[in-house]
Amino acid sequence: MRVLTLTTNAEAPFLTQQIDALRDRGVESVVRSVPGDPTGADGRSPVDYLRFVPIVRAAIDPSIDLIHAHYGLLGPIALAQRRCPVVLSLWGSDLNGSVAPISRLSARFADEVIVMSAAMESALATDAHVIPDGIDLSTFRPVDQDRARQRVGWTDPGSNVLFPYAKSRSVKNYPRAKRIVERANRLADEPVRLRTISGVPHDRMPQYMAAADALLLTSDSEGSPNVVKEAMACSLPVVSTPVGDVPQRLADVEPTVVSDDDDTLVHGLVDVLRSGARSNGREAVSSLSIDRTTDAVVQVYERALGRSERAIASAESPVQRTR
Template sequence: MANKAATMRRRSPMRVLTLTTNEEAPFMTQQIEALSDRGVETTVLAVPGDPTSTGGRSPVDYLRFLTHVRNTLDPSYDLVHAHYGLVAPAALCQRRVPVVLSLWGSDLNGSIAPLSRVCARHCEEVIVMSSTMARELDVDAHVVPDGIDLSTFAPRDRDEARSAVGWTEPGYDVLFPYAPSRSVKNYPRAERIVETVGDRFREPVRLRTISGVPHDRMPTYMAAADALLLTSRSEGSPNAVKEAMACELPVVSTPVGDVPSRLADVEPAVVAESDRALSNGLEEVLRSDRRSNGRRAVQSLSLDRTTDAVYEVYLRALGTRESPSDRNAVTADMRHE
């Protein structure tokens, strides 16, 4: 990665219009805050409508958003950063400033994948969360996983954490850090696996579903839990897994996104496809009663380092790099093959 002295050769401040489907996404808000320390002023526009309603957002909501973007984008902005494939068309409805597109993972799967791929071809720069995602595109992409605030996500005293979250009864607590309504996370499978494992223990094995809590509370839940269970159908580079690693919480997961490579050298940890293998792995983790060595494996994903990588992408989009290098070299050290 280019050193910080090189990245400072730019006009200041840089103004960015960020488009998103979720203005409260913790990894995005953390990134924006970290970018502000590098002289980047960000305005966030979110698609109107309620994504949690029965019908979700409608095509009309996205058409309204397109108009809102065009009306907001005045000459003071340097570039547009579209977070998620569904907002890429709104970013590309203008050609006055360059567009950086960040794909989150689910936007390269299912019905919106073709839209994401087409839009990626017309953006100046594209950011993806994993090498697997990069291979799904027919354009070059920067591999920049979301960074982790290692000062916030760190090991804590388990007894104190259990007391703080009220998990004081005997037994085992398996953390599922998503809303059950998010179908891609496959909550019914998590329930099934924990129920199977619970039949093998004398003490209760509880599935703890945590969502909608302040992000800075999650390290306490991770310290209190015995394992994190990820049963997602698809992912890019799931933050919950990296945050659990930083907290030394063992992870049991399906082989989605970059999880297999992230957990390759982590113990205890289990990556498996079948219900049987996931159940056996979770049982083994719970019986071991050990924390993982995952924190060492995520040191390269500190928020500071990944923010530097995103900042470099901005500079490339603006054409201010004095000696542009190969796109993939910018974030090569963010990868974990």
């Protein structure tokens, strides 16, 4: 099977991991990414998406069996052709704001739709497959905290709260994270530091998660944030706003805090730090390995191809009506 993969960020760890796992299953991915800087504060412009149209057209040749569009705005570009079936993956942010109507309309016409959470599925007027991005459980695993702190240079006394995003990404709401940690620092028994980490190789993140005492997520919206699942795999306690599938993921995990109230987040963070405990999160994400989620994606591909073949056969077969 040969799949044309359309994305806004060809370097996204979840995508590169999935492509590697798909290759192991005999699926070849031809990747095309929207022009422009995916890490920029302002994101892509409409012109960038228009520039992407001829790139996609040039990539569609007879060897392509299926198109997998990652992100709602890529749906219309994938659906502009009629030769290949289309699988549309929605991330969560594309079901909010001005992008949402385009994502919902694209989902109606795609052959198959993948979403990150049940809440996202309920926001659509069509059936969808709930397949959260998988995580590499062999890379993201608990390791010795003292050793990890030495490796990342966090050797000062006190607690370290990890914020694993660039400050410029407005949807991640860094100002709120900063405000929460500043208040926690005034209440805690020892210094509390907010550690903002971004732009480091993905395979180094487990070291930062091992060195940290808590992960703080203050996003305004998410689908199924990989960073939360990765923190769980590292047994790192999570303090988060109730975005995407985070409340469901953390339902049976301790210690953890999920709230949209600043006071609750502040006091909950202080309690987590005072406990000094690691979480039982790894048990809760054991079913979200890359292998399992990739197997589910392959099944969606096969379903889309089967649907397309049936449609072609139906169109080519003469239909006789009797009375």
